[in-house]
Amino acid sequence: MEDNGELWASRIFSEVKSEQWLNRMLRRIIKGNYTESDYNRDMNVILLKLHLLDPKTVMPMYELLMRLKALPGLNLELATRNYLGGPLDCSLILPDIEAAIHKESLPVNVSRLSLNELDLYLGVEIIEFVTNEVKELGLWTGKTPQNKRVSKFKDRCTVM
Numbered sequence: 001m002e003d004n005g006e007l008w009a010s011r012i013f014s015e016v017k018s019e020q021w022l023n024r025m026l027r028r029i030i031k032g033n034y035t036e037s038d039y040n041r042d043m044n045v046i047l048l049k050l051h052l053l054d055p056k057t058v059m060p061m062y063e064l065l066m067r068l069k070a071l072p073g074l075n076l077e078l079a080t081r082n083y084l085g086g087p088l089d090c091s092l093i094l095p096d097i098e099a100a101i102h103k104e105s106l107p108v109n110v111s112r113l114s115l116n117e118l119d120l121y122l123g124v125e126i127i128e129f130v131t132n133e134v135k136e137l138g139l140w141t142g143k144t145p146q147n148k149r150v151s152k153f154k155d156r157c158t159v160m
Contacts (some may be wrong), residue, residue, distance in 0.1 A: 001148050009054035012046065013061060022068065100125050122147040 015021055028034035044067055050057045105124040110116075127144055 005053040009050050009057045012053070013052060013057055013064075016046065019065065097126070117153070118151045120149050120151045122149070131157065 025034070025039075029039070047058050047061060050061055101123040103121045103125065104122055106118060106120060110118055123145070127147075131144065
């Protein structure tokens with residue numbers, strides 16, 4: 001997809017420009033199934049996708065959405081803040097994500113010296129980020145991983 005970013009961005013742009021897309025959005029708004037905050041969230045997701053695929057398409061899309069008087073006014077967070085900079089290079093952050101996923105966390109009220117079995121959770125920081133930050137953007141599916149493992153005393157005990 002890296003080589004075809006412009007192609008995919010143009011397809012998204014064409015879809016949003018279509019009369020079917022506009023009618024679908026208007027039906028949802030008129031029926032009351034779609035609030036203004038839902039609309040703003042979804043449009044910012046579209047703008048985010050465009051920014052990642054082909055950054056030069058963001059402002060024309062924003063201008064198009066603002067010209068469609070039938071739709072609510074748009075609170076543009078992406079273009080006004082430009083917090084993303086250039087296209088995202090996942091290889092720059094992948095090692096940090098991998099380390100956070102495999103990081104073990106103990107429950108707060110338990111000591112490592114306990115003789116009982118302990119529940120260790122992996123990737124707690126990632127789960128907190130997804131369930132807090134990503135959820136607010138409407139990108140979270142609602143599913144969380146089953147990332148708990150039981151640590152037995154003999155696993156934690158070493159002979160010196």
